[in-house]
Amino acid sequence: MSMTEERMQFLEEQIPYLAEAAFKQAHLQALASGSSVLISEEAALVEVFPDGSRKVLKQIKPQTPCNLGQRLVLK
Numbered sequence: 001m002s003m004t005e006e007r008m009q010f011l012e013e014q015i016p017y018l019a020e021a022a023f024k025q026a027h028l029q030a031l032a033s034g035s036s037v038l039i040s041e042e043a044a045l046v047e048v049f050p051d052g053s054r055k056v057l058k059q060i061k062p063q064t065p066c067n068l069g070q071r072l073v074l075k
Contacts, residue, residue, distance in 0.1 A: 016068060 003011075030037050036049045043062045047055045066072055 027037055031048070031050045034050055036047050038057070039046050039048055040060065040063065044059050045057045047057055049055070064072065
């Protein structure tokens with residue numbers, strides 16, 4: 001079965017949404033299994049525990065805002 005260019009483009013456009021859903025699911029599964037997770041929150045690296053408590057591990061640079069599909073060049 002061959003795919004049309006339009007169908008292929010549509011599927012590729014779904015990748016960011018699928019990745020976001022997979023990331024959220026992995027986050028919740030890790031907490032449900034009793035593990036802690038690391039997140040970036042308000043320019044800090046934060047460890048989140050299954051009971052909801054949080055521990056700031058380190059201050060980090062603020063996030064770089066970008067738009068969906070935007071390409072950034074790191075120097």
